[in-house]
Amino acid sequence: MRWSLYIGKYGGTKVLIHWTFLLLLLWIGFSAYRQGATAPEILLTVSFILTVFICVLLHEFGHALTAKKFGIATKKITLLPIGGLASIERIPEDPKKELWITVAGPMVNVIIAILLYLILGNKVIMTGNRNNVISADTFFQSLFWINVTLVIFNIIPAFPMDGGRILRALLAIKMGRFRATKIASHLGQFVAVGFFFLGLFYSPLLMFIAAFIFFGAYAENMSVQQMEFLRGHVVKEAMMKHFIIINSQTTIKEAADKLLEGWDHNFIIAENSEIQGIIKRDSLFSSLKSYNPLAPVKDIMKTTFRTFEEHEQLSKIYHFVQEDPTGYFPVLNNGVLTGVINLDNLNEFVMIQSALKY
Structure with missing residues (x-):
């Protein structure tokens, strides 16, 4: 992806950060400053966002390393303000393999959340987190709930998100990849429309996510249709x-x-x-x-x-x-x-x- 900063490589997969991610950090820090946060609180808030994206990166490596087990390479993982994007070489045609690859991402966040719960116990119930500014008392509690949110958000059956891919894989076991993709992509576009209208009243970010889901679902459906027309031809x-x-x-x-x-x-x-x-x-x-x-x-x-x-x-x-x-x-x-x-x-x-x- 253009305008991305290379930060390293692991298991044959490059890790990149899109330049807009840096703008996100500046905006978070400035927002905390305007809310009257102290310098240590601003530093903790920015550090918290970085930690969240480490969790996102681990999520994407869950996909990548599982794909590698099936002989499928992941060329790069790009961190964006709305999350991560793993550029897996191809989606396996075997729906069971696709299911394993897809589930591996959210499972990473489940494991992180469980570990934080075991460490924090009942302290995961947060108090005193004013104006979304992170303090030393709320850092790990917030990280726990963010990972829980990532799991819930990712399993929404909105193709091409993880939940949509899980649905597609489960349907494909019974009815084949072509019909499964058509159903999952249409459902994803329906959910995207819902996100868009919610975004009109609550957050412009939801509208951006809605556009990503809608056009992503359309593109994936068209790609699978193309593959169906190519199948059986040399x-x-x-x-x-x-x-x-x-x-x-x-x-x-x-x-x-x-x-x-x-x-x-x-x-x-x-x-x-x-x-x-x-x-x-x-x-x-x-x-x-x-x-x-x-x-x-x-x-x-x-x-x-x-x-x-x-x-x-x-x-x-x-x-x-x-x-x-x-x-x-x-x-x-x-x-x-x-x-x-x-x-x-x-x-x-x-x-x-x-x-x-x-």
Whole structure:
């Protein structure tokens, strides 16, 4: 995510903080100051917010580490003012695995709350917490109730929140992922509308959360629909069979001129049927300014790229293509280049399948 600060890495997962999180800390501190809090109280209040987000981070690692048990990587976790976002590589199609991954997050908060209760006992019932300013007496009591709130909030069956994903996984066991997602996403959008109207009277933050839930549910439903249309089809059915191959000694200027000759904006560089690299239109344009136009394209070509085989399932490669929306992927048949595939023609294939089905 852009404008995020990298703070570390654990278990192969990067941890980032979005810059708006820093604004949240400043706003919390300033609000405490305006309420007449002392300097130690302001420091404790800001420290409390940081501690809450450590709990949120542990929640997201609950998802990430459980996904790792099933061979699914989590590239990064981003902390935002409204919570955390774990970028899990893919959601497993097995609903039981999805259920375990999803439940693991709230369970972390349950464990934290239980530990705090065991330490505090009846002291978890707070008194004297004026104007939401945290004091030494209320720090851990407040942390207990925040974790309880996180559990309750996360299990609301509003897709794409944890509760919605739990519902989807449970429904998918009985009726399949496609129908389960449709039901869970529609319910999530219904809940989002409720949050929006509550936000009109109580808090603008609820309106922001409502928008996140509504559009998140819609996007997830569309993604699963796309996967359903791809299921049972192989790369050969969707790949582009007409593409441009150029020699590695072709000049940058000559390659740029070829852009005007047809519709293709990306080129494969090959010698004797062996792929050496790929060049995209943006690279050509930037190279015309920074390189000698008469230099060979081998000087600017991309030499690391993913390839697919004709027989691979489209549903299996889709997330790789989604991760690189501008990617251009050669397709091979027993090592021989037979086509290329990218996100645009994958989406066109989905549209065709949708039209044929409906």
